[in-house]
Amino acid sequence: MTINVNLFAILDAVSYAVVAVDLDCRVIYLNKPATQFLQARGRAEAEYIGHDSETLLPLATPKVREALIGNEFKHGEGRIVAKGKELFYEITPLMIEERLAGAVISLQRPERYEELACNLVTYQNMARQLQTIFQSSSDGIWVTDGNGTILDINKASKRLNAIDGSTLIGKNVKVMLDDGIIDDAVTLHVMETGQQHTIIQHIKSTGKQLLVTGTPAFDDHGNLFLVVVNERDITDLNMLRENLEQARRLQAKVREELDDLTMLEFRHGGVVAESKSMRQVLSTCLRLSKLEATTLLLLGESGTGKGLLAKFIHKSGPNKQKPFISVNCAALPDSLFEAELFGYQKGAFTGAVETGRVGLIELAEDGTLFLDEVGETPLASQAKLLKCLDEREYFPLGASKPKQLKCNIIAATNRDLDAMVLSKRFRKDLLYRLNTFTVSIPPLRERPEDLFELVAMILRQCNTKYSTDKRITPKLFDQLQRYPFPGNVRELKGLIRKGVVMSDEPILDEFLFDLLKTDSSIPKETENITLPQAIDSVERKMLAKVRTFCSGTREMASYLGVSQPTVVRKLKKHGIRPPKENA
Numbered sequence: 001m002t003i004n005v006n007l008f009a010i011l012d013a014v015s016y017a018v019v020a021v022d023l024d025c026r027v028i029y030l031n032k033p034a035t036q037f038l039q040a041r042g043r044a045e046a047e048y049i050g051h052d053s054e055t056l057l058p059l060a061t062p063k064v065r066e067a068l069i070g071n072e073f074k075h076g077e078g079r080i081v082a083k084g085k086e087l088f089y090e091i092t093p094l095m096i097e098e099r100l101a102g103a104v105i106s107l108q109r110p111e112r113y114e115e116l117a118c119n120l121v122t123y124q125n126m127a128r129q130l131q132t133i134f135q136s137s138s139d140g141i142w143v144t145d146g147n148g149t150i151l152d153i154n155k156a157s158k159r160l161n162a163i164d165g166s167t168l169i170g171k172n173v174k175v176m177l178d179d180g181i182i183d184d185a186v187t188l189h190v191m192e193t194g195q196q197h198t199i200i201q202h203i204k205s206t207g208k209q210l211l212v213t214g215t216p217a218f219d220d221h222g223n224l225f226l227v228v229v230n231e232r233d234i235t236d237l238n239m240l241r242e243n244l245e246q247a248r249r250l251q252a253k254v255r256e257e258l259d260d261l262t263m264l265e266f267r268h269g270g271v272v273a274e275s276k277s278m279r280q281v282l283s284t285c286l287r288l289s290k291l292e293a294t295t296l297l298l299l300g301e302s303g304t305g306k307g308l309l310a311k312f313i314h315k316s317g318p319n320k321q322k323p324f325i326s327v328n329c330a331a332l333p334d335s336l337f338e339a340e341l342f343g344y345q346k347g348a349f350t351g352a353v354e355t356g357r358v359g360l361i362e363l364a365e366d367g368t369l370f371l372d373e374v375g376e377t378p379l380a381s382q383a384k385l386l387k388c389l390d391e392r393e394y395f396p397l398g399a400s401k402p403k404q405l406k407c408n409i410i411a412a413t414n415r416d417l418d419a420m421v422l423s424k425r426f427r428k429d430l431l432y433r434l435n436t437f438t439v440s441i442p443p444l445r446e447r448p449e450d451l452f453e454l455v456a457m458i459l460r461q462c463n464t465k466y467s468t469d470k471r472i473t474p475k476l477f478d479q480l481q482r483y484p485f486p487g488n489v490r491e492l493k494g495l496i497r498k499g500v501v502m503s504d505e506p507i508l509d510e511f512l513f514d515l516l517k518t519d520s521s522i523p524k525e526t527e528n529i530t531l532p533q534a535i536d537s538v539e540r541k542m543l544a545k546v547r548t549f550c551s552g553t554r555e556m557a558s559y560l561g562v563s564q565p566t567v568v569r570k571l572k573k574h575g576i577r578p579p580k581e582n583a
């Protein structure tokens with residue numbers, strides 16, 4: 001008996017409520033915390049003793065009943081939530097004299113577990129770790145409850161916002177807004193939408209710019225219970241971005257200045273390039289000039305400056321001191337093409353010079369060989385030229401040992417090589433070999449921005465050459481810009497030269513204006529024919545007329561504003577004999 005009394009006293013002394021039931025689930029005992037709990041709710045112990053435990057513990061009793069059924073007692077535990085309060089319970093067997101006599105239900109507040117857990121070393125370590133992470137983060141971190149009440153602020157945030165965090169804990173974020181510490185509160189946005197939200201916040205007192213992200217956390221019932229706010233200082237980042245932007249602008253300016261310098265360099269090489277298209281052409285040429293053992297193709301109408309650019313490429317390359325050899329493929333008779341290009345050994349063919357002859361390729365050494373009017377290369381020689389370019393060696397006529405091709409090759413044409421391939425006048429494989437690097441020079445009419453500088457340069461050259469001081473006024477530029485210049489820069493040069501030499505006036509406007517009018521007027525007899533026919537007819541008439549007063553194809557070329565090989569080719573096409581001295 002004494003023992004029993006002591007046992008009850010012990011049970012009364014424990015901090016949790018204990019309820020014992022018999023095998024029929026009738027309440028047989030309540031300890032002191034349990035009766036106190038009932039008294040606090042205006043109930044008496046007597047109302048429950050001897051009654052089914054369902055009246056006292058409606059939510060836990062089904063589990064108790066289950067534990068008591070069968071031969072083996074089933075330990076159980078669970079959680080009771082009623083009227084906003086929460087209790088944890090545990091069901092253990094009640095054994096009397098080694099026989100199951102019922103069950104004991106122990107009930108405990110969850111906070112108590114928490115209090116106990118807090119004393120556990122593992123819990124303390126974990127909490128310490130979390131605090132260390134929270135405080136040592138270089139980003140600012142705030143934690144508020146679901147209503148915006150500040151629960152915690154880390155050190156970084158205090159520094160970024162220049163605030164004493166301890167005075168704010170327990171206050172609502174709205175206070176910070178009202179006090180003007182911050183200009184916007186991300187927590188309020190998160191509370192409103194229930195979603196993550198990011199803002200840029202400007203901190204008045206520190207002048208800092210923060211990237212602030214608020215993230216919501218929800219409990220098991222979907223209620224917002226925490227808002228975690230992360231603040232990242234982007235002041236330095238913005239400054240970095242600005243510096244980068246400034247550096248970029250500076251770089252662009254330097255590049256522009258460099259471009260201008262390069263253009264100046266071009267001008268020293270006598271190449272005018274004011275238009276964007278010509279500048280692009282020149283930059284490409286400059287880049288290509290740095291390549292070794294290269295072959296490139298310059299395309300463009302007659303007089304656009306292919307020859308000039310070929311020289312420019314050579315002069316800009318590493319072998320500018322080496323020879324630049326120019327050969328006009330149209331001017332070489334078919335029979336002599338290979339002999340001129342590859343050279344020959346003595347006695348190689350009838351009429352060959354006794355001593356033999358060095359070819360143009362060899363003469364070019366490791367400089368540049370310019371194959372002008374490459375489209376006119378005799379078909380029979382095209383295969384040999386291709387082999388020479390492919391293998392970078394060739395056999396002079398009559399030689400048994402090959403020689404090396406050391407020079408760069410720049411080919412040029414105003415012909416449509418694709419069309420020539422189709423009409424079988426140019427080898428497709430040679431075209432592919434030549435056009436790996438192609439530079440197309442636009443006609444003068446497509447780059448009027450170059451006109452002014454070209455006219456100024458040509459006038460300067462002519463005035464120096466003929467000791468004159470002729471000028472052109474801006475009025476004439478309107479006319480010049482409207483004129484199509486089929487002969488391109490060469491035609492412009494011829495036009496101005498004619499003006500400087502022939503006009504008696506110091507201002508050339510009127511004289512050149514008349515010349516332009518005659519050159520651009522359409523002859524009446526061409527009105528009912530097609531454009532190619534009209535061009536053909538005008539070409540024939542001009543050649544025939546100019547032939548009568550010129551003493552050679554060179555003079556004709558200069559008068560007509562085209563190259564000499566073009567004159568030779570066109571005379572051949574129209575069946576007109578060259579002037580006497582060239583005949």
Ligand SMILES: Nc1ncnc2c1ncn2[C@@H]1O[C@H](COP(=O)(O)OP(=O)(O)OP(=O)(O)O)[C@@H](O)[C@H]1O
Nearest residue numbers: 270271272302303304305306307308414489490563
């Ligand atoms: N951009 C330029 N700047 C200065 N002079 C130029 C320019 N383009 C062409 N010229 C001048 O125009 C004339 C004709 O140029 P060039 O002989 O190089 O043309 P081309 O395209 O080779 O002609 P073709 O196909 O008839 O041989 C030359 O006197 C050349 O110096």
